[in-house]
Amino acid sequence: MTVSESTFLTAKPILLAPGPVQLHPEVQKILSLPMIHHRTPEFDGIFKTVLKNLKYLFQTKNDVYIQTSTGSGGMECVLVNVLNPGDHVLAVVSGKFGERWADMAETFGAIVHRLNCPWGHAVQITDVIAALKAHPEVKIVLTQACETSTATTHPIQELGKLLSTTNVLFLVDGITATGAFPTPMDEWHIDGLVAGSQKAVMLPTGLSFVSFSQKAWPHILKNKMPRFYFDIRKEQLANQKGESFFSAPVPLIRSLDFVLKEIENISLEKHFKIIHSRAEYTRLMSPHLHLELFSKSPSDSVTAYLLPPNFEGAKFREHLEKKYALTVMGGQDQLKGKVIRLGHMGFISREDLHQTSLRIASGLNDFGFKLNLDEINSISQNLLKSY
């Protein structure tokens, strides 16, 4: 029986997006537990443990706070707690989420200097130095650790080092990064870091996590920005009493408790390695699928395959979904229809990776490619041996 005949007979749906991601079976169970109240001794115990273990994920001695929001809510939280209306901000813009953070800062009264990078490229340190020289009044630098829309990482360690000797605050969107690859907050001198639940901690959407450096706190305390829901001072006071300020989403926090313990059990290092090896596999499959990598600085959390010119990318993505039960993401904004993006976070088996390659290859053939599926099958299996 050839691959094409056999493989898709019992196609189980696969979700390989850069969030939300496939859930751990244990998380699925925890999500369905009977409700408990968030003002009970049972929940208090879980909450305290989660707050402690988030520090391990963030690789920080600072407190980490939980918000009930999407990642963008977390970005707003990090921003409005340190930004004073009228502050000058340097925003690295290399994709949709860089745009979003720059827009957000502008909305809240910042004077924003955009450092535009070609999509798919990492920002150059020399360009940042030049921009800071040109705008010495800049108080805050914004960047993504991974720009999700282009599957590209920026040199966070180098940027942190550069800014650590200045008064500039370094705010990092680690939503598709923190927990997927190293963003050690303290060691890399990050002043504000945000992560999201539907990414490396493989939960549903609904929580964001934020933390601030000692350098950032005086700004938080004296800052005049009006803020209430995202006011981290309220949450800090409540957390000190072992509580959340607002109602806490119990099923997500209980699941987070499980996942953080899992990550601690296998160690963050090993957890990073697992995600890295999925990314490596995906990158190594690229030539065999005749799809180039879009990013010049590819992330371990998500990979973008560049589709050929004049390829009907949006239809292709829908086709993968409908015929092969494979959900990957398309491109956004200027990349619409031009790439497909595969996430490497969440509960992903070796077979999921293998199936994904086969389903993409089959889909490409449906769109006129002439890939040899049996060959791809054996290449993929060989690569996964060392996985």
Place this chain on the structure above:
Amino acid sequence: MTVSESTFLTAKPILLAPGPVQLHPEVQKILSLPMIHHRTPEFDGIFKTVLKNLKYLFQTKNDVYIQTSTGSGGMECVLVNVLNPGDHVLAVVSGKFGERWADMAETFGAIVHRLNCPWGHAVQITDVIAALKAHPEVKIVLTQACETSTATTHPIQELGKLLSTTNVLFLVDGITATGAFPTPMDEWHIDGLVAGSQKAVMLPTGLSFVSFSQKAWPHILKNKMPRFYFDIRKEQLANQKGESFFSAPVPLIRSLDFVLKEIENISLEKHFKIIHSRAEYTRLMSPHLHLELFSKSPSDSVTAYLLPPNFEGAKFREHLEKKYALTVMGGQDQLKGKVIRLGHMGFISREDLHQTSLRIASGLNDFGFKLNLDEINSISQNLLKSY
């Protein structure tokens, strides 16, 4: 076998808080389903249905929007979309959540006139009229439909009627109200209404729902308040394309879809009746438990029993939790230790109600009351016959 010997042998945990509430078993199942992405045709279909059915819940022709936040995030959303910094606001303050909304308005630059009511009392229309006369510059009135902290309802219909003939916008916190008892947005001239997921729609915490009247929309469009995460204009544009602007929390939206259909199937009227009958039962048990009702305008969504003077209320609540696996809420702020609050929303069986009375009675006896449990048992059973 007497009640005291028999009843607690197999005590199943009961959660009767004014949110979060006990989940429908079907919701528990839906929460545990494998993840799907929120940018897929399958999710798009669910999202569209949910947006339609939320209008039924809100009893409005206006669009209803979903935010990933707690109820307080929804309160901020309603507020910042219509409030211009510097606007005069009249805030009905009759408990913790009235305080919160007034504080929030002040935080965002409003000049807030607090109309303080004694806790447990409904606001008097005449007092509102007098306050509006004293402050003719008021542009917005804020009130709770139900002040959760005191289990008290305010006369929303009358207030809406009063304000409908003026230019003043009427914003209503329906978090512990909408879906539990009538707050027909259009008929009662409500200009901004917010509801929360962990209340009458019996989901976990994590979603808030907001809607605005036609009278409110011009304010939303011209308002200068900086807003991003809670900017309803973004969400409106995305919803018109059948999408959410930010990532959507898939398990909650899928569960919401189920619950809204359930409510439509039995009808909102019947749904209200069920919740009302639980509240009625709880109120009728009050004299038999020797606990007065705290509120002079008791809500159908939550009941507060007043504890005797010098009663160790906080310990009593803990005792109910530990010995009887019964979670009810205590009092907040000035009511701390002075009341227990029982929610009437969520998936509650007749047996849950009966058990709650018995467990409270037993707990009271542990704290020195001399209630006859067998008598309470038969009174409760009689009341529940007509339930």
